[in-house]
Amino acid sequence: MPDQLLFAMEVTLNGLMAGVLYALVALGFVLIFKASGIFNYAQGVMALFAAATLVGIMDGQVPFSHLINATLGTDLHHFGWHVPALLAILVTVVVMIVLAWLVQRLVMRHLVNQEPIILFMATIGLAYFLEGLSDLMWGSEIKTLDVGLPQGINETIDQITYDMFGYGFFIDNLDIVATVIAGILVIALMAFNQYTREGRALRAVADDHQAALSVGISLNFVWVLVWSLAGFVALVAGVMWGAKSGVQFSLSLIALKALPVLMLGGFTSIPGAIVGGLIIGVGEKLFEFLLGPALGGATENWFAYVLALVFLVFRPQGLFGEKIIERV
């Protein structure tokens, strides 16, 4: 087989893995959007916040230590203990649930029935707020996150592909783990949506707020639930991306990457988020591989958006979205 084709295959595989991670972030968006019609721009920052909190708890950092030191003149850094990863993840989940409750209570409750675009802007405000909060609480330096996920080149795949094609594919173990976890998460979420009482309530609210209210579903509860779920998905995404490239500000930019993913897949469809993520992941990697050198490189910065833009002109509701019906 020619080298170029082999390289392209490797790039495609890596693109698929990256796509899974995009899909993971996009999933959080879809959850909130379906249940409350809110387009949550803060999803990426939630991932950053969750990952930073996880690192902070694991290392036993004192929250707001910089601020406290600056105002009181003390010299606090760490509590001096190390929390095991699993326990820290549990604590972080609790933190994300509290955050979800606070967001619902302090922000979204007051914005019920506002136009979608106002809600969108409120979540941009929320994103700024959370980013500032995360930096103040845990400091803004790049942190390494190690929860014991395997990293580095997968020897088996390298060996097998070497035997088959005479060229070993480089695939990161972490990406494989991420793919598996994302797959489990998606299946779990779909099952939750389909078979549990709360999932049914969630779908009812997504279908029609007022009808759901009139049969006795608590909107408040459902909204706190979806924000918690989104917080949980954000945590998973944060752990994956954090383990891959460190916990830092650029983590919150993956939220922006998730937007074209959503537009391709349709805002209301969970499978759409997955397929969209894969298309974007493979598309941008292949595009960079094939045309990047000719165009000057770093096409990954914009390829996803332009693809989504072109796609939307032909199919405004996305691949799996519900048909948009407008009435006057």
Add this chain to the structure above:
Amino acid sequence: MIYREAGDFSSTYVEDSQTFPIKFDRYRYYLVLAVAFLVVPFVINDYWANAILLPFLIYAIAAIGLNILTGYCGQVSLGTGGFMAVGAYACYKLMTAFPDVNIFFHVILSGLITAGVGVLFGLPSLRIKGFYLAVATLAAQFFLVWLFNRVPWFYNYSASGQISAPERTLFGIEVTGPNTEAWATYLFCLVFLTGSAIIARNLTRGTLGRTWMAIRDMDIAAEIIGVNPLRAKLTAFAISSFFVGISGALFFAVYLGAVEVGEAFGIQKSFLVLFMVIIGGLGSIFGSFAGAAFLVLLPVVLKVVGADMLGWPTDIVAHLQLLIVGGLIITFLILEPHGLAQLWRVAKEKLRLWPFPH
């Protein structure tokens, strides 16, 4: 008592349809203009010009531009940074290609070029709306920044990839380059801001502004009563981008002098201008001024209070600033979705009834 329309009779159509029909408003407007043009240039110094006044003037132009698109025509754009970059690079190319032409025309021309690019990226707005469009404008943002970063023609093959403004004069006085006087740059930007504000204000009062608002309020209904959505949306994109382009050109040529595109015109800039429009008030020219002033002053005030008075490290102040800006945006959206402009309207209404509120 002071602010009222009673006793203010107009006897001609011109008087009746002027921009500020109420005497108090009119005199206030003349007063502000007089202070801005005749007093400030004599007292200005470098710190005030660079830290507050120049950014305020330039961002106000950008905010007016975005307000036309988002506030009046209802098309949310996250591509402001990219369009500002178009203005800046157009200005740079023009300044270096035609050194004999007056800088004033270069700035106007950069605005026109940006208007063209804006229309191009506005075309999808005919098919998609809401946040789908917002994401589509993100394509403009990232693509344009990448383009200016990667294609050497745009930065004249300079080794650093930066563009820096050559020295240019207006009436023999330097307005760009390293040796400018604070008052000259201030006046140069002020002229553009005043011009933009007058044009924008009168456009939004006329037929064009009404078609924009009809599209914003409900595009399908507007189409049925005979508004041409193609024309309305594309003119909004063109005129908005024109102002944004001018502000980008000024931002580069007059304010910064040298620019690295990803840093100066990144996605953060788009959000900053959007926040100015939201906090100031969607659909209000005064709101653009108020929002720009607010968001330019906030970091300065925080820095003075936090870093200089309380002695906190600057990174904590920077984080606090994010926290406060985010919190303020949420607060504004909840308490006063129409922004500072609405507070001003309420104050005027109070003033009108004072001292007999019933």
